[in-house]
Amino acid sequence: MASVLRQAARLASSRCLTQLSAASSTSRLGASSYNFSPSSRNASTSSTIKVQLDSNTGVAIMMFQNPPVNSMSLDFMTEFVIAWDKLELDKSCRGIILTSALPNVFSAGLDIMDMYGTTPEHRTAFWKALQELWLKVYGSGKIVVAAINGASPAGGCLMALSCDYRIMIDNPKYKIGINETKLGIVAPFWFKDCLENTVGYRMSEMSVQYGILYNSAEALKIGLVDQLVPEDKLISTATETMIKWFAIPDYARQISKAMVRKATMDKMLAGREADITNFVTFTNKDSIQKSLGMYMEMLKGRKAK
Numbered sequence: 001m002a003s004v005l006r007q008a009a010r011l012a013s014s015r016c017l018t019q020l021s022a023a024s025s026t027s028r029l030g031a032s033s034y035n036f037s038p039s040s041r042n043a044s045t046s047s048t049i050k051v052q053l054d055s056n057t058g059v060a061i062m063m064f065q066n067p068p069v070n071s072m073s074l075d076f077m078t079e080f081v082i083a084w085d086k087l088e089l090d091k092s093c094r095g096i097i098l099t100s101a102l103p104n105v106f107s108a109g110l111d112i113m114d115m116y117g118t119t120p121e122h123r124t125a126f127w128k129a130l131q132e133l134w135l136k137v138y139g140s141g142k143i144v145v146a147a148i149n150g151a152s153p154a155g156g157c158l159m160a161l162s163c164d165y166r167i168m169i170d171n172p173k174y175k176i177g178i179n180e181t182k183l184g185i186v187a188p189f190w191f192k193d194c195l196e197n198t199v200g201y202r203m204s205e206m207s208v209q210y211g212i213l214y215n216s217a218e219a220l221k222i223g224l225v226d227q228l229v230p231e232d233k234l235i236s237t238a239t240e241t242m243i244k245w246f247a248i249p250d251y252a253r254q255i256s257k258a259m260v261r262k263a264t265m266d267k268m269l270a271g272r273e274a275d276i277t278n279f280v281t282f283t284n285k286d287s288i289q290k291s292l293g294m295y296m297e298m299l300k301g302r303k304a305k
């Protein structure tokens with residue numbers, strides 16, 4: 001145990017988990033001091049990311065607004081990381097709720113147009129931005145809650161899986177999962193690892209091969225999400241959940257989180273360059289470009305019908 005703690009302490013001071021200690025003021029707020037008065041809100045907005053921070057409670061709400069479907073384009077991910085870094089540095093922020101400002105969709109996942117017909121240089125920058133975003137969210141010392149208010153396939157599911165807790169609107173029309181194989185592409189190992197860490201080995205084995213998208217009730221049943229709520233209770237439940245987590249002393253929780261996530265983080269950090277090369281090589285293939293093109297056509301054709 002002593003060696004685990006020593007290792008965790010080293011981790012907390014390492015590059016990826018530097019944020020863990022940055023926010024380590026112990027429970028300043030309990031649920032009883034929760035006050036969400038509008039006057040206490042700070043707002044900061046980029047074109048695709050809207051942030052509201054309540055410095056009284058320490059809860060920030062980060063909303064995606066990249067119409068039509070919050071696809072994770074290079075621009076979106078760049079703005080996400082800038083907004084994220086600001087919150088990480090803000091000691092008054094102890095937790096972040098990720099949600100969508102658009103109706104019916106949390107995030108449609110990676111922007112296919114960034115992978116289809118683009119140069120290898122563009123795809124390198126795109127993949128680096130995705131890795132960066134994931135490392136920040138997954139490795140954060142803040143408490144991160146996903147308030148899933150719509151469809152959340154592939155990269156959208158990864159974003160939710162990187163949080164500490166997932167709350168989804170109870171509506172069968174909203175689907176979540178790692179559906180890449182259905183597009184004729186392969187989810188990288190760290191998408192699979194996040195899924196496996198959450199739903200277990202057998203379920204992820206089935207899930208990634210079939211490319212299953214689960215409705216909200218199915219997602220709850222397999223543990224892909226933690227809680228279902230009616231639409232009008234989503235943000236209040238996410239905020240109340242966050243306040244409950246605040247009762248745990250930050251430092252102890254952060255070190256524990258770092259211990260649990262270390263193996264998955266380390267694997268990515270060690271394989272980061274190879275992962276970029278894999279992605280670029282894979283998406284250079286004519287057959288993959290063809291699959292992506294056909295999928296885009298299918299999406300657009302579906303709308304035309």
Ligand SMILES: CC/C=C\C/C=C\CCCC/C=C/C(=O)SCCNC(=O)CCNC(=O)[C@H](O)C(C)(C)COP(=O)(O)OP(=O)(O)OC[C@H]1O[C@@H](n2cnc3c(N)ncnc32)[C@H](O)[C@@H]1OP(=O)(O)O
Pocket residue numbers: 068069071104105107108109110111112113151153154155156179180183185186187188278279282283296299300303
């Ligand atoms: C060995 C391996 C090594 C490395 C790996 C290598 C490569 C593989 C990379 C794998 C990682 C991939 C991750 C991904 O996230 S891929 C993206 C997966 N996403 C999806 O499958 C979702 C597709 N979209 C939908 O299902 C629906 O759009 C959605 C989200 C349910 C919303 O439905 P609806 O409200 O009806 O909206 P429309 O379908 O009408 O769409 C509106 C508009 O948006 C365009 N669009 C939708 N999704 C995307 C997208 N992901 N990227 C870009 N554009 C998208 C759609 O075409 C419409 O456009 P239009 O111009 O017609 O308005």
